[in-house]
Amino acid sequence: MAIFLAIKLDGKKLSQKIAGQLQQRVTKLKARGVSPKLAVILIGDDPASQIYVRNKRRMAKKIGIETSDLRLPVATSEEKLLQIIAELNNDVTVHGILVQLPLPPQINEETIIQAIDPLKDVDGFHPFNMGKLFMGAPYAIPCTPNGIMQLLAEYRIPLAGKKVVIVGRSNIVGRPLAALMINHNATVTVAHSYTKNLFELTRRADILVAAVGKAELFSQTAIKSGAVVIDVGINRNAAGKLVGDIDQIKVADIASYLTPVPGGVGPMTIAMLMKQTVDFAERSVK
Ligand SMILES: NC(=O)C1=CN([C@@H]2O[C@H](COP(=O)(O)OP(=O)(O)OC[C@H]3O[C@@H](n4cnc5c(N)ncnc54)[C@H](OP(=O)(O)O)[C@@H]3O)[C@@H](O)[C@H]2O)C=CC1
Ligand SMILES: Nc1nc(=O)c2c([nH]1)NC[C@@H]1CN(c3ccc(C(=O)N[C@@H](CCC(=O)O)C(=O)O)cc3)C=[N+]21
Numbered sequence: 001m002a003i004f005l006a007i008k009l010d011g012k013k014l015s016q017k018i019a020g021q022l023q024q025r026v027t028k029l030k031a032r033g034v035s036p037k038l039a040v041i042l043i044g045d046d047p048a049s050q051i052y053v054r055n056k057r058r059m060a061k062k063i064g065i066e067t068s069d070l071r072l073p074v075a076t077s078e079e080k081l082l083q084i085i086a087e088l089n090n091d092v093t094v095h096g097i098l099v100q101l102p103l104p105p106q107i108n109e110e111t112i113i114q115a116i117d118p119l120k121d122v123d124g125f126h127p128f129n130m131g132k133l134f135m136g137a138p139y140a141i142p143c144t145p146n147g148i149m150q151l152l153a154e155y156r157i158p159l160a161g162k163k164v165v166i167v168g169r170s171n172i173v174g175r176p177l178a179a180l181m182i183n184h185n186a187t188v189t190v191a192h193s194y195t196k197n198l199f200e201l202t203r204r205a206d207i208l209v210a211a212v213g214k215a216e217l218f219s220q221t222a223i224k225s226g227a228v229v230i231d232v233g234i235n236r237n238a239a240g241k242l243v244g245d246i247d248q249i250k251v252a253d254i255a256s257y258l259t260p261v262p263g264g265v266g267p268m269t270i271a272m273l274m275k276q277t278v279d280f281a282e283r284s285v286k
C-alpha cells in the first residue's frame with residue numbers, strides 16, 4: 001500500500017487570494033456609487049455560528065464590504081424576525097441577507113428561509129435557489145459547498161467519473177454539495193445517521209467529504225489510500241481544541257489531499273459569502 005503525505009488544500013491561502021480579487025471589484029462598485037452591504041442576523045449562541053460571525057466581519061472589513069450584524073435575544077419571536085427580514089428585503093442599500101442557523105425552537109427555519117428575497121439570499125438556501133441548483137442552473141450557491149468546489153478546482157482535482165461520498169445531508173452542506181458534485185459529473189453517494197457500515201462505504205470513496213459534526217470520527221480505517229479528504233466539521237475535542245470530523249494526523253499519512261481544520265473549508269465558506277455579496281451588488285447596477 002502506498003504511503004502518502006497528504007498535500008494540504010490550503011483554504012486560508014485561497015480565501016486571501018479571492019479576497020484580493022473582490023477588493024478590486026468593490027473599489028469599482030464604490031466608484032459607481034454602490035457600496036456592497038451584507039446584513040447578518042444571529043440569534044442565540046451556537047459556537048460554530050459565533051466563529052463564523054467573527055471571521056466574516058474581519059474579511060468583510062478587509063475587502064471593503066459593509067456589514068450590519070444584528071444580535072437578537074434567544075427568545076425572539078418568529079413574527080419579530082419576519083418583520084426584520086421584510087425591512088431588509090425592502091432596503092435597497094442591503095445586497096445580501098444571512099440568518100445564522102440553527103434557530104431557536106420557537107422559530108420555524110423553513111418559514112424564515114422562504115421569507116428572504118431569493119435575490120438577496122447569500123446563503124442560497126431559499127427553495128428558488130435550491131431548486132435552481134438541483135436543476136443544474138444555479139443562481140445563488142450555498143457558501144460551504146461552493147467553497148469546497150473552488151478549493152478542488154484550484155488544486156486541479158478532477159471530479160468527472162469520481163466516486164464521491166458525502167457524509168451528512170444537511171441543507172447547509174451535504175444536500176447542496178451533492179447537487180454541485182452531480183452537476184460536475186461525479187458519482188455521488190450521501191451518507192447519514194441511518195447509513196449502515198459507514199466506514200465500508202467511505203473506504204470506497206475517491207473523494208470523501210465529512211460534514212457530520214463529530215470530533216475526529218474518521219480515521220485511517222475509514223479512508224482509501226490516496227483519497228482526497230475534505231473535512232467540514234467544526235468541533236471542540238475533549239481538550240477544548242478546535243478539530244474537524246477527520247483524525248488529521250492519522251489521515252495525512254494515507255490521503256493524497258486533505259483540508260486542515262482550521263484553515264481549510266471554513267475560510268472558503270467566508271470567501272464565497274463575500275463573493276456572493278459582491279455578485280449581488282454588481283447585479284443591482286447592471
Ligand atoms: N467549515 C464550515 O464552513 C462549516 C462547518 N460546519 C460544521 O460541519 C458540521 C456539520 O454541520 P451541519 O451540516 O450543519 O450539521 P447537521 O447537524 O445539520 O447535520 C449533520 C449530519 O450528519 C449526520 N450524522 C450524524 N451523526 C452521524 C453518524 N454517526 N454517522 C453518519 N452520519 C451522521 C446527520 O444525519 P441525519 O440527517 O440522519 O440526522 C446529518 O445529516 C458541524 O461540525 C458544523 O459546525 C457547518 C457549516 C459550515
Ligand atoms: N445560515 C448559515 N449559513 C452558514 O454557512 C452557517 C450557519 N448558518 N451556521 C453555522 C455554520 C458554521 N459555519 C462556519 C463558517 C466558517 C467557519 C470558520 O471561519 N472556520 C475557521 C475557524 C478559524 C478560527 O477562528 O479558529 C476555519 O475553519 O479555519 C466556521 C463555521 C457556517 N455556517
Ligand SMILES: [Mg+2]
Nearest residue numbers: 101102170172
Ligand atoms: Mg443543522
